[in-house]
Amino acid sequence: MPKEAISRLDDNTIREKVLPYCRLKPGEIWEDPLKKHRIGVLDATSRKDCKKINNCKNVDLFIQDPPYNIAVGNKNTNQLSRINIENYLEFSKNWIENSLDMMSDNSHFYIWLGADQKRGFQPLPEFMILMRQYEELKSRSFISLRNQRGYGTQKNWMAVRQELLYYTKGDPAFKVTYTDIPKVLKGYYKTINGVKTDNLERGKSDTIRPGNIWLDIQQVFYRMEENIPGAYAQKPLKSIERIIKTSSKEGDIVADFFAHSGTTLMASERLNRRCITFDMDPVFAELTIRRLERYRETGKTGWQWENPFPEISSNDPLLS
Ligand SMILES: C[S@@+](CC[C@H](N)C(=O)[O-])C[C@H]1O[C@@H](n2cnc3c(N)ncnc32)[C@H](O)[C@@H]1O
Numbered sequence: 001m002p003k004e005a006i007s008r009l010d011d012n013t014i015r016e017k018v019l020p021y022c023r024l025k026p027g028e029i030w031e032d033p034l035k036k037h038r039i040g041v042l043d044a045t046s047r048k049d050c051k052k053i054n055n056c057k058n059v060d061l062f063i064q065d066p067p068y069n070i071a072v073g074n075k076n077t078n079q080l081s082r083i084n085i086e087n088y089l090e091f092s093k094n095w096i097e098n099s100l101d102m103m104s105d106n107s108h109f110y111i112w113l114g115a116d117q118k119r120g121f122q123p124l125p126e127f128m129i130l131m132r133q134y135e136e137l138k139s140r141s142f143i144s145l146r147n148q149r150g151y152g153t154q155k156n157w158m159a160v161r162q163e164l165l166y167y168t169k170g171d172p173a174f175k176v177t178y179t180d181i182p183k184v185l186k187g188y189y190k191t192i193n194g195v196k197t198d199n200l201e202r203g204k205s206d207t208i209r210p211g212n213i214w215l216d217i218q219q220v221f222y223r224m225e226e227n228i229p230g231a232y233a234q235k236p237l238k239s240i241e242r243i244i245k246t247s248s249k250e251g252d253i254v255a256d257f258f259a260h261s262g263t264t265l266m267a268s269e270r271l272n273r274r275c276i277t278f279d280m281d282p283v284f285a286e287l288t289i290r291r292l293e294r295y296r297e298t299g300k301t302g303w304q305w306e307n308p309f310p311e312i313s314s315n316d317p318l319l320s
Pocket of ligand 1: 042044066067068233234235262
């Protein structure tokens, strides 16, 4: 059975091998000559860095996927570690305020987050309360994405969720999207103009709306084309495309301060939006640029189980 070429790109020994092949150094920005996307190696908490990549209030849609303040796979790496909640809130405050600086008058703001069930569900509740202080933002929805695989199956309910908070500024347009799940259940009768109708007659689509619990999105794993070996926190393309289709239109500017495997960029490219994105780690910024280049060359959305850094021999014992 094939195996992913790289397990974790944030692992320091692998990072050091990959770093020489990254075209951007901290503080640098790559400008896409074709569709004007911008990709940088910047720090989301630094006002100076954020202004460097975009000094305007022109972002129509933010999709932010910050570290969740948990140690993934019990590894504490520079990119993904657990810090105390006060420091996490300070980190959050900084990147939120840098995002607010770029939001257009009528815009959308989505944030992915987790709740650590072993530690009082931090940081979700603290983060939600922090968001209340930004009066220009209106809370709109609290979405849960169901993961296919989970943890804690023996002595607890299996944890299979990721949270997505949705806020708006001003009054931006919202376009209803549908899942691929067919409407099969008849019911929800309602009398309209004296005639009793059921939901199948009344609905505009043959499929159901996603609502705020997303059950229909496959978690990324190494058999899927979109898989990016080494990216431990990759979001499914379908989830980001759903957000973009619902909350923006062609030509809009979409921004993401935590690029990682570049899913927001990939979705923006496919849906003709312009993307401003960065990661503080040159390895993930490089991966994001390579993913775009590969898509344009081959039409593929990821590497599946192949190595995104073929400069590094697949015989390297570190990669097995
Ligand atoms: C949860 S991942 C994002 C996953 C991404 N949405 C995807 O689908 O690939 C978080 C990323 O944030 C980056 N990061 C952490 N702190 C950062 C900071 N202060 N500024 C910018 N990026 C940061 C990490 O290097 C990591 O790649």
